[in-house]
Amino acid sequence: MEKKYDERNKVNYLDGKSWIRTAINFWEIENIENLEKKMIEFVYKKRVSGEVFSNLTKENKPEDIEYDATIFKVNSIEEIKNATKKIVNSGYNSYHYFVLNNIIENNILLSKYIVDICHLNGLEYRGRIIVYLKNENTYVTLQLFLNRLEEKNFKDIKSIKKYEILYNQKEEHFIYSKSKIDKIGLKHPAPFSYNDIEELCNLENIENSTILDPFLGIGSTIIGTYTKNNYTIGIELNKEYVDLIPERFKLLELTDKTEGRYEIINGDSLKEVKKIKHKVEYVITSPPYCNILKNENKGVRHDNTQTRQGVEFYSNSNEDIGNIDDYDEYIKTMKKLFKDIKTKMSPGGKVYIVISDFTVDKKEKDVHSDVIKFMCEDGFCYNGTSYFIQNQKSIYPFGYPYKIVLNHIFQYVMCFEV
Numbered sequence: 049m050e051k052k053y054d055e056r057n058k059v060n061y062l063d064g065k066s067w068i069r070t071a072i073n074f075w076e077i078e079n080i081e082n083l084e085k086k087m088i089e090f091v092y093k094k095r096v097s098g099e100v101f102s103n104l105t106k107e108n109k110p111e112d113i114e115y116d117a118t119i120f121k122v123n124s125i126e127e128i129k130n131a132t133k134k135i136v137n138s139g140y141n142s143y144h145y146f147v148l149n150n151i152i153e154n155n156i157l158l159s160k161y162i163v164d165i166c167h168l169n170g171l172e173y174r175g176r177i178i179v180y181l182k183n184e185n186t187y188v189t190l191q192l193f194l195n196r197l198e199e200k201n202f203k204d205i206k207s208i209k210k211y212e213i214l215y216n217q218k219e220e221h222f223i224y225s226k227s228k229i230d231k232i233g234l235k236h237p238a239p240f241s242y243n244d245i246e247e248l249c250n251l252e253n254i255e256n257s258t259i260l261d262p263f264l265g266i267g268s269t270i271i272g273t274y275t276k277n278n279y280t281i282g283i284e285l286n287k288e289y290v291d292l293i294p295e296r297f298k299l300l301e302l303t304d305k306t307e308g309r310y311e312i313i314n315g316d317s318l319k320e321v322k323k324i325k326h327k328v329e330y331v332i333t334s335p336p337y338c339n340i341l342k343n344e345n346k347g348v349r350h351d352n353t354q355t356r357q358g359v360e361f362y363s364n365s366n367e368d369i370g371n372i373d374d375y376d377e378y379i380k381t382m383k384k385l386f387k388d389i390k391t392k393m394s395p396g397g398k399v400y401i402v403i404s405d406f407t408v409d410k411k412e413k414d415v416h417s418d419v420i421k422f423m424c425e426d427g428f429c430y431n432g433t434s435y436f437i438q439n440q441k442s443i444y445p446f447g448y449p450y451k452i453v454l455n456h457i458f459q460y461v462m463c464f465e466v
């Protein structure tokens with residue numbers, strides 16, 4: 049039977065193809081002026097307001113009118129508060145973009161503050177878009193919210209906590225993923241590309257060091273790091289993956305080359321990290337994404353034929369972090385693990401966490417900010433984020449034309465220093 053929608057839910061007047069091109073969380077454009085054009089193409093509906101871009105502000109609407117979309121450039125808590133007040137006064141089912149040059153200002157984690165204040169006011173977080181400005185080799189982030197409020201009642205925001213974090217920004221890179229995954233790699237539901245890890249090691253000068261990967265999976269970190277004379281300690285819970293690693297090395301003709309360059313521990317990281325005797329200089333890892341592989345749509349990775357390969361999720365074990373259903377519990381568990389990891393690291397050591405944002409129960413999570421928050425709470429210094437851009441990923445017109453649901457086509461590579 050054909051679904052009936054409330055006409056008011058129709059959020060966009062783009063055709064399907066344009067929708068697909070824009071509803072992704074990585075945009076690459078020449079400069080900030082082109083962003084203006086793109087925003088008009090993407091969000092332009094009947095009544096647009098905003099404070100950033102000249103073409104969008106022409107109409108000069110009075111304060112109390114309902115808007116379908118707004119775009120706010122925010123660089124301080126004060127600007128975020130003011131923008132949120134206006135959003136609450138906007139139209140039902142309207143979309144709102146916070147444009148940030150930097151997710152951190154005066155050591156306050158603005159990206160998280162925005163999500164918290166908007167949630168308090170009944171707005172729905174719909175995701176973050178990274179806009180890479182090629183000519184300037186820099187980027188801005190757009191945080192996107194949906195207003196489903198019928199009532200216009202801005203809530204007191206005094207109770208919102210400002211997260212002060214340790215921040216020392218180093219160089220950030222955009223690495224275009226060369227996702228070539230071999231036959232054995234495909235037996236794992238979510239391996240990262242070892243070429244990307246190799247590139248990261250080159251850019252960050254990771255060499256002659258001891259590296260830990262507490263979620264080793266099918267051994268990609270070893271493959272991506274061994275050429276620079278590194279030694280990798282890998283922990284993996286699932287014995288099936290551990291057993292496949294020597295086979296994978298054989299297939300890739302790496303058995304001799306990697307000899308003596310790694311050790312693999314089959315067990316639960318939460319227990320095994322405590323037993324590590326080496327001093328660790330680097331951590332490079334991609335954790336499970338809460339329980340997303342168990343979602344109805346079966347996760348995110350597809351091959352050319354659009355079907356998942358091999359097993360669908362990691363294991364049925366209670367110790368498997370990929371089996372934690374509750375997002376807050378997942379974040380707490382990760383926090384505990386990285387706190388233990390820190391005790392094994394040399395001063396100046398660095399942690400690279402490779403993760404994308406994801407949805408839990410169809411709600412977009414600001415995973416990136418939550419990771420920065422818990423790492424800094426435990427005394428790590430945040431050094432900025434690089435990005436693995438996965439342009440080869442299949443994209444879909446999720447939600448068209450009723451709801452913007454972003455395709456996630458990059459992974460954050462967040463860097464923290466001990």
Ligand SMILES: C[S@@+](CC[C@H](N)C(=O)[O-])C[C@H]1O[C@@H](n2cnc3c(N)ncnc32)[C@H](O)[C@@H]1O
Pocket residue numbers: 236238239240241262263264265266267268269283284285286289315316317318333334335336337362363367368369370
């Ligand atoms: C995203 S995958 C890592 C994939 C890896 N980067 C690769 O390329 O093969 C996460 C891995 O964490 C493992 N895992 C889940 N819970 C764990 C735990 N408590 N201790 C150790 N490994 C765990 C899963 O079995 C899975 O292989």
